[in-house]
Amino acid sequence: MPLPFHIFLANGGPFPERSLIIFIAAGVILVTLILASIFLPLLAKSEKGNTEELKEEMERSAMIRSVDAAISTIRELMNDENHAVAVSVITSYSQI
Known part of the structure; x- marks a missing residue:
């Protein structure tokens, strides 16, 4: 076999x-x-140094997109009753 x-x-x-x-x-x-x-x-x-810089850039970009999305949503939901608070929140988000 x-x-x-x-x-x-x-x-x-x-x-x-x-x-x-x-x-x-x-x-x-x-x-x-x-x-x-x-x-x-x-x-x-x-490539480690480039990776750290790329990571930081991606985090900044994500933060900017998140703040822009939040501001857009607040503007869509803004009305006469919440106008003052919405403007206050938008102002604080704009400073980030």
Whole structure:
């Protein structure tokens, strides 16, 4: 009974250069893992400063959009009864 890991050709002969193919595949996997473990930390460090600046810019942008949305909603809901309070809230939001 042949082992399940042996590959044979249709005529029953052994698969040619099977050992070489396994060796090359293992080599490619090892080289890929080694290169990734060396270069990925270097790439991550070089862009860390840009990431912090990008994060701060995104937070500022989100805050501005949130304040604009709040002011627009307050203006839509403003009427004679709540006019003074609405203007006060809009003024405080505008200072942010």
